Amino acid sequence: MxxxxxxxxxxxxxxxxxxxxxxxxxxxxxxxxxxxxxxxxxxxxxxxxxxxxxxxxxxxxxxxxxxxxxxxxxxxxxxxxxxxxxxxxxxxxxxxxxxxxxxxxxxxxxxxxxxxxxxxxxxxxxxxxxxxxxxxxxxxxxxxxxxxxxxxxxxxxxxxxxxxxxxxxxxxxxxxxxxxxxxxxxxxxxxxxxxxxxxxxYAHTIHDRCERRSLFDRGVFAQKLGDGGCMFKLGCRGPVTRIDCPVRKWNGRTNWPVGASTPCIGCAQFGFPDKMEPFISYDTTK
Amino acid sequence: MEHILINPLTRISGFLQIEATINNGVIEDARNSGFLFRGFEKILLNRSPFDSVYFTQRICGICSAAHSMASSLALEDALSIIPSEQGKILRDIVHGCEFLQNHIRHFYQYTVPDYVRLPEKFPLFDTVGNDFRLSPEQTEAISNHYFDSLKVGMQTHEMLAVLGGKAPHNHGIFIGGVTVRPTTDNVIHMKSLLSVIRDFVDNKMVSDMGVIANAYQDYFHLGGGCGNLLSYGCFQGYDSLGTLYLQPCIMTDGVKQPFDARNITESIDYAWYSGKDSYEPFETVSEPDMQKQKAYSWIKAPRYLGKPFEVGPLARQILCGCYENHVSAMDRIVARVYETHKIIEILTVLLDQVVPGVETQNRYELPLRAKGMGLIDTTRGALGHWMKINEGKIAFYQIITPSVWNFSTRDGQTQGPSELSLIGTPIHDTYNPVEIGRILRSFDPCVSCATHVLCPGNETKVYQVVS
Incomplete structure (x- = not known):
């Protein structure tokens, strides 16, 4: 906090x-x-x-x-x-x-x-x-x-x-x-x-405060939606998106996109959607 | 002969203009100009097919999960993927939450202000309407429930977010089912919320609907149907559970028949588009053309076997045999409330089927060329997405929403359901024609993405609805 x-x-x-x-x-x-x-x-x-x-x-x-x-x-x-x-x-x-x-x-x-x-x-x-x-x-x-x-x-x-x-x-x-x-x-x-x-x-990026940040640091990456790893290699835009979703979450603090094991699609960043696509990619980096 | 123009018709999603011609106090003709053209079908071209699931949700803020359903189904069809039973169940749970959200908000936030004088201390509730028939006690009770419903509406979206990640515009629904591997505490979280929602719906919403239906019985005779009902089906096709709600079917003149997607066509006679007059969904996406003289709306005219069809909760309730075959403005409201209860029953069954920890996702490969169709009945009725993929990109995307069926423009032969529902309606006060808004809102129109265009050379002398 x-x-x-x-x-x-x-x-x-x-x-x-x-x-x-x-x-x-x-x-x-x-x-x-x-x-x-x-x-x-x-x-x-x-x-x-x-x-x-x-x-x-x-x-x-x-x-x-x-x-x-x-x-x-x-x-x-x-x-x-x-x-x-x-x-x-x-x-x-x-x-x-x-x-x-x-x-x-x-x-x-x-x-x-x-x-x-x-x-x-x-x-x-x-x-x-x-x-x-x-x-x-x-x-x-x-x-x-x-x-x-x-x-x-x-x-x-x-x-x-x-x-x-x-x-x-x-x-x-x-x-x-x-x-x-x-x-x-x-x-x-x-x-x-x-x-x-x-x-x-809007002070911090999602990546800075993501609950899966330690998985990124350890190199544990999700291979598909629903996996427990960091969503970076599926195209997560958390590293470039400044907003407090990781700590505020949505709908009465119930959940948020990474909590649903999906990438952030950068919807709170200027340039969404054109500069944030593809939202989901199975082959960004191997 | 008088003309009435209402713009904006508030308490709908999006913008709608109504022009009605009154002869001897009765609506002789009506034109509903709605605008769903934001060019989404054009915007989607050349994007990744996977992105359509999140992208198309942005068509609508109140029924976004519906589009993620149709888009996921279209992708599954194109990629030849059959979701698992658990995938179907989990996805339908998320979709069911949206039904609850939509129906509760439509009833209290969009419908109730038509029939109940809400507290005057709130400027949001200022109205010039003067046909309020409830007693002070009934008015106070339903006003209190209006505010209670705000909390319950929020809880429906909270329930959706457990597997959906967030709402509006969820992340959970995807090819194969949902992204979340549900845990036992997810299930009990949803069950707990559902019990609160059930308590409100069964003990307040149903009786409030009864109070309104009783005081406004004349609305069982206003806003009638076009004689045709259609549903793409929903909450059905489970291996273990069979049909919990409704299989795809249609009804014409009281006769129920199976549905065949090959009978869907769309025409553009009176809509601001140019191209082929009538076509099948996979055939073409029309080009916008605002210069078209006889056009008056962005809404096209979908037809089944050449006829207009009404879609939505009342159509479903009649088609599944849960409701007498009687179509009117009040029947639509009653059926929507009954359906809310029905969806709670269905969700109760589905939640009991969830296997904790089940995984429904894979790494998906895009075919070089493919096409897929996703048809599903959603909160407002039949929703269809038709997609073609070429070299890994979206090459074609066609969307026909439920409100396009209900608010369709006329064609060479007939008008659409919402226009037909107005014709013949007696208007008591042409300066305050409350009947029109009440009838049209009963369809729950979603004319989001309003892009309102003037029809050149089509000026008519109009009386505005005055205060």
């Missing part, structure tokens, strides 16, 4: 204490889904400590999300429009489709006209207190921008002039988002690396 984990634990405790006293969060949260799979909002629902109920009850006024909001059609669009005049944090999942002036991705019909994801992002992005790119697609285009990138997808930083906090991962772990949000609400901007990723989550 290093300092960052301890910091995160402390932070979570403080969030629980401070936010549970104040039952009236005063900042709004808008969560846009753009060109992607909507897997990050599902991942957010998988959060356990704190969970989604805590998030919307004690931390922030969750105003807008296509998957979860009760309103539909114009009523939904009016909520999006009215939030601009309020203090809000913008979370975005999915890449921005730039082909055809953004018309490859329309997220609703506003004032009688189609609202492109590109226009919605520009409308909301510059005025938000903070902007968080949630997941690989929003951070750098991800799978949505994989070659030959039919919809000309880019990460949201490419279309905004302001700073965007990047939380790459496919999907984004709920703790990375909620922890970042908690820091923003309590202390302002967290320490970011040169790629604008919060250092508290």
């Amino acid at each position: 290093n300092g960052y984990e301890n910091l995160t634990e402390c932070l979570m405790r403080e969030v629980r204490d401070r936010f549970s006293v104040s039952c009236k969060p005063d900042i709004n949260l808008v969560w846009l889904e753009l060109t992607g799979c909507s897997g990050n909002i599902i991942s957010l629902l998988d959060g356990s400590q704190p969970n989604f109920t805590f998030l919307i009850t004690h931390m922030i006024r969750f105003i807008y999300n296509n998957s979860l909001m009760a309103a539909e059609g114009n009523a939904a669009m009016q909520k999006l429009k009215s939030v601009v005049a309020t203090p809000y944090i913008l979370a975005v999942e999915g890449a921005v489709a730039t082909a055809n002036d953004g018309y490859y991705n329309i997220i609703g019909q506003m004032d009688g006209k189609p609202l492109t994801a590109l226009a919605a992002l520009k409308m909301l992005g510059e005025r938000a207190k903070s902007v968080i790119a949630v997941g690989a697609c929003a951070s750098h285009g991800g799978i949505s921008s994989a070659f030959p990138n039919p919809a000309h997808c880019v990460g949201i930083q490419d279309v905004l002039t302001r700073k965007v906090i990047q939380l790459p991962g496919c999907p984004c772990h709920p703790d990375w988002f909620v922890g970042t949000l908690a820091y923003l609400l309590l202390y302002g901007e967290p320490e970011l690396d040169r790629m604008n990723r919060p250092v508290m989550f």
Whole structure:
């Protein structure tokens, strides 16, 4: 356990204490889904400590999300429009489709006209207190921008002039988002690396803290998926992927890809997927 | 004559626009424009065939394990690999967890807000809907269960991750079965979670569904079917257990028949694609073409023997004889809840079969040339992957998802199931047409990967759904 984990634990405790006293969060949260799979909002629902109920009850006024909001059609669009005049944090999942002036991705019909994801992002992005790119697609285009990138997808930083906090991962772990949000609400901007990723989550490579690192050091390598050895020779991207999966794990700390005896596929690293493939290779090195 | 336009239809996975024409208070015509085109079939070309298992999961964040199933099956077909009984069982356990996750979240997070006024203190639940019929006590109980379901939904994914590594986008499902060699504590971990999930489903979800179905009985007469039901089968074909759920089959006009994959075709008459009008899945992947005048959607039109077919939990429940042959919006909701219970029963049986320590993986060799088909019924219905391999790379990939069946565009003869389900629906308030969303959500549409394109030259005068 290093300092960052301890910091995160402390932070979570403080969030629980401070936010549970104040039952009236005063900042709004808008969560846009753009060109992607909507897997990050599902991942957010998988959060356990704190969970989604805590998030919307004690931390922030969750105003807008296509998957979860009760309103539909114009009523939904009016909520999006009215939030601009309020203090809000913008979370975005999915890449921005730039082909055809953004018309490859329309997220609703506003004032009688189609609202492109590109226009919605520009409308909301510059005025938000903070902007968080949630997941690989929003951070750098991800799978949505994989070659030959039919919809000309880019990460949201490419279309905004302001700073965007990047939380790459496919999907984004709920703790990375909620922890970042908690820091923003309590202390302002967290320490970011040169790629604008919060250092508290993205400081170390998977390889550095992998539970199978000693097997790598001893040269015990898996020959196939399911083997107990180090996954390096099957194409593991742990050595180049900076994220805390080995210590945080997934789904209530139940498991993680290497725990399932499979290689890390580098989903939290910039360049995923094109620069991380092949994901599985039986003949990388003999 | 009035037009209604709803965009976005929220509480679905992805984006969908609905345009409906109302005549004398009844829907006369409807067009559902959904967009599954992210170009995945194009993006997959020239990648390693093995990568398709993890890659195609990124099509959908709520039903990702489904794609890992179809992709693994297609690879097994191409590589002539027959998974062991244990491999099948372990993989189906992971897939079953996704059914529970999807159905619980679809019922509480996506469906309940249509029928129950959730606490107004949460801005997420603001609504202009005014057709809420439950008593204050019923409303409070189901609202509480909405929040309880968030924890249970999380536990379904926790259960999935035991053998799957993580969720969404698992690593465990692969050719031959799963990657994890299950231990006794894995099994007891899953059994323990399953008992908590069972308690919630049997004691809360089923009765909540009953309360809603009782208060909204008119929805048993709205959102009817196209007369045709189809399933590729799931939780079946075990050597030792036989069929736990359903073998591949179809039903037309009440008559059940065996399924034959050679009868599947897909057409693109009214979708933004150019190429051959109608083709078999292995034949061609159409090119996107946004200039096509009569097109209005990215969703193609899959057909079986030339006809549209409804797929999903209700289709399965009717086909397996567990449910009366009656198709409506409320029947879909009821069948999905019943199926949740059924999947828990199946998982209970499967977990008892697991042999601790069993290994299901090998080093796999890619053939120079091969093709494979992976058909499987998943949470939302029939999912198919068709893959060709050439010189160790993916040379062709065709995907037909369940929502493409249900939300298919029209062809020369007929409309798809979801459009047909809207036609004839009385709309009480054209400024607040809650009927449309309720009917369409009953299909559990997954229109992820929304790439919404305007149809040029197709401007219509529309009333928006106003607040």
